[in-house]
Amino acid sequence: MNVLPTASTLKIDSLRQGKAFGGEIPIINPMVVLYSVNMEVAPMLKVKVFGESDLLLSQVADTLKSLHEKIFLTPPGMTPDEVIESYINSPAEVRKVVIYYDDGKPVGFLCMQRYSIAIDSERVNVFRSQAGLLEKYRKYNVVNFRYMRFIFSEVLFNPGKSYFFAVCIHPSSYRAIVRNAASQNIWPTQGNLASNIAMKKLCAKICCFFDLEAHHRDGVFIHNDGLGPTRGANECQDNINDDAAFFLRKNRGYIHGDGIAVIAKVCIGDMLLRALNQLLRKANRKMHASR
Structure with a gap:
């Protein structure tokens, strides 16, 4: 039985040299890998990408308002305009919005930003995002790879930490x-x-930069942005893995919209390996299903 290797079995140096799978292969184009994974995951969803010049269009604003109302529990007294203010208006260097469509109907969104900030007298890129999908689409891994493509392209043209x-x-x-x-x-x-400790201190500094009222609680930083929790957040979590269980233990207030502040170093090598791993796993499943 032929089984494709997973990316976890490959070395980054081998990928850089174009060597893998026991022989010579062409050097991998990372954008092709990320694009292929995204299309393979959920081919039924169409996307529209809106740049900064489009973000004030009523079409984009109205779609974001509608989606947020369907996906999240907006707190009483907060208007739709106040909700999307944090999505489309920010001091970020770069801002983009992605709307996902199924049969012409909007079913999710992804707002992406890149900030350039000073940390200990050094300029660094900080990426943020806000995303939401209608419940039936959350099983599709569409948001991650669209965002990975955005990060990769921005880091490519804005190198640095x-x-x-x-x-x-x-x-x-x-x-x-x-x-x-x-x-x-x-x-x-x-x-x-x-x-x-180093990453924890960095997380605290970035919370301060964005003026977040983050409370140090049970070893993590908790912040509530006031935009409301995800609909159905208080439902029982079945079949959760260790990471989800950790989240639930540390953030019991998530049913009220509390969030855990998370910081991750952007490593292109890690991103490419995981994207390739996803692609190969799906190719394996498709190959076995056709037998």
Whole structure:
């Protein structure tokens, strides 16, 4: 039985030299890998990408308002305009919005930003995002790879230290970040909560930069942005893995919109290996299904 190798069996140096799978292969084009994975995961969803000049269009604003209302529980007294203000208006260097469509109907969104900030007298890239999918589409891994493509292209043209920062209000978002980063390059996790002091301090500094009212609670930083929790957040979590269980233990207030601040170092090598791994796993499953 022929089984394709997974990316976890490959060495980064081998990929750089164009050597893998026991022989010579052409050097991998990372953008092709990321694009292929995205299309393979959920081919039924169409996307539209809106740049900064498009973000004030009523079409984009109205779609974001509608999607947010369907996906999240907006707190009483908060208007739709106040909700999307944080999505489309920010001091970021680069801003983009992706809308996902199924049969012409919007079913999800992804807002992406790159900031250039000073940390200890050094300029670094900090990436942030806000995303939401209608419940039936959350099983499709569409958001991660679209965002990975954005990060890769921005780092390519803006080299230097780069980090991803998020306030995760649902275990699925936290789990997705942990899955796509090496353990030593992300905080907090179950394994490094108390040991990775450098990343914890960096997380605190970035919270301060964004003026977040982050409370240090049970070893992590908790922040509530006031935009409300995910709909169905208080439902029982079945079949959760260790990462999701860690999130639930540390952030019991997520049902009220509390989020855990998470920082991850952007490593292109890690991103490419995980993207390739996903592609090869899907090729394996497709090959077995056709037998």
